[in-house]
Amino acid sequence: LLDSLRFDQIDERHMNIKNAYDKTCKWLLKKSEYLDWLDANKLGEHHGFLWIKGKPGAGKSTLMKFVLANARKTMKDRIVISFFFNARGEDLERSTIGTYRSLLLQLLEQLLEREQLLERQGVIDSLGLSTLRISTNHRWGVESLKALLERAIQKLEESSVVCFIDALDECEEWQIRDMISFFEHVGELTVSAGIKFWVCFSSRHYPHITIRKGLSLVLEGQQGHAQDITNYIENELKIGQSKIAKEIRTELEEKASGVFMWVVLVVGILNKEYDVGRMHALRRRLQEIPGDLDELFRDILTRDSNSRDDLVLCLQWVLFATQPLKPEQLYFAILSGVEPEAVSRWDSNEMAIEDIKRFILNASKGLSEITKSENPTVQFIHESVKDFLLKENALGSIWPDLGTNLRGQSHDQLKQCCLNYMSIDISAHLELSKPFPKASLQEAVDLHKSATDAFPFMEYAVRNVLYHADVAAGCGIAQENLIHSLPLANWIKLDNLFEKDEVRRHTEDMSLLYVLAERNMSNLIRVHPSILSCLEVGKERYGAPLFAALGTGSKDAVRAILAVHAATQSPESWFNNLRSRYRHNECRWDEFGRDFKFSNRTTALSYLGELRDEIIFALGLEIESIMPNSKDQDGRTPLLWAARNGHQAVVKLLLDTGKVDVDSKDRYGQTPLWWAAANLHEAVVKLLLDTGKVDVDSKDRYGQTPLWWPAASGDEAIVKLL
Structure with missing residues (x-):
């Protein structure tokens, strides 16, 4: 159970928040709102809610990290749990599923630590968890997690829980509203049951969410918060103690407007000016620096044009x-x-990781940082940087040549970076056997590691070049050139090199349309010139591109294939008339699962006949190479498969063509009518009988007529029809 709740990045955001600077944040511990919140006698008034709000960059997360550390140190008699949302992280870091998993894990771990060894099973039993079969890879849902967390809190009895949740604004608003409602419900339950439960949130002012009961504290205007900024400037602004220096410190405090992030950035700028001997210019530089955080970001980006690219x-x-x-x-x-011509194998002796870190700091002008985690990654120093860059086309307004389509042009540029990196001949640096060793073998694992060590960006480039192209296409950036010029053979080789699952590797003959369908690249599919090849069967596990889309649940790709074909037909065509009446939410495309494997024993149209989806089947009929009377190795036609599975709409579609042999027999002498009757599909039996072209007395090789199974099963309605 506990292992199923854990995830790799569970504490990453908390770890990467800078610790409070010396002499800061302590004021909160003495604030009346904070003291009233922790007063157990006042739980009935506020239901254990405290909500800290502030501007972007005000220092809310640092304050939450400080108060969490203080709670863990001073509240030894209470269970202290926390979650820090991270909009720059993985899905679980920015969703309430991740929140509930983390909180429940911490709560259970601490409850179990408090129990004697023999009593630990009792904790699990009391929550009703012992009867649940939960594997390490269990896929948790929000409602089941909420139910378990509520049950666990209700079982606390004498224990008390203090919960801290930071940066609510870094999660989808609808998820946060649902979470607030959940905690309000828990607050009411715990107060009525006499259980001591506290929860402290922090967020920006927007979006505003009203709670029925609770305390709030706004950072702006707090004397303690203003003093924190004063203390930081006094300690970190290293420009001496002259009269001018003191005046600059005072002006800096006044200009800060309570935004700690602004102060940190400006202190860095002024320290740099001072270090190069420009004391005389400090005041002018401070006056030039915008007081608004967004404008400060703009100033940092435009101050000079060094290394603009x-x-x-x-x-x-x-x-x-x-x-x-x-x-x-x-x-x-x-x-x-x-500098694509400068890209080659990475030699860490020539370009050490510390050199790379300095390059990134300089390239981003200090607006990015490297996380402090087991596997460090690069992120913006604060979510407000991302907000600024994406707001009102900030990059386009700074550099007009980027245009107004920032997202599309950016993804197109990233696609080109991937293509450039993929052009490196890795075989000149690695011993690549042909074929590659099986993905499960240690030899393949070692080869993967060698490739990653020598070419750190290669796996990302291969896995995402088509993604970036697809997004760019969706934003209106033409990708026809990529469709025609992608070095597909090289892409297949590299993708197979990094693939850890043998079944997901591709053959050398795979078509581009197949991989676009398999990976749900709907925008690229729309500009592919050979959409009619969507049912051409190759050597891949799903056979044809359309089956690859169906097997992987790539519904956007399926819709794109249908839309492209529809565009080739007149608006009045029977295909478009059928499509106009068709509702995608009624589709059953998920009947093709990932474990589907195409077999040449069955025709493509017969597989489509099993799907119970008339528009997909109609597509198959429209493609000339797919004949409605084609038989698989068992002599079964698409009509027989559709009748056997009771797919009434598909049967009707086939009959309406007027081209099918209604009474065609398979190798066992069984007809579509025989199979429909045997599987008790009354509506299909009636459709077939209404054609007047079926022999109701036809016997299979075992001497059974269509009447045999309905009679044996006691199905009076079908017996009467026959």
């Missing part, structure tokens, strides 16, 4: 990469864009 590409990668990049990955990602 490095800066733009660094910002684009941190903004739009599919995952946070490691420092060495980001270094080569940027280099691939600005």
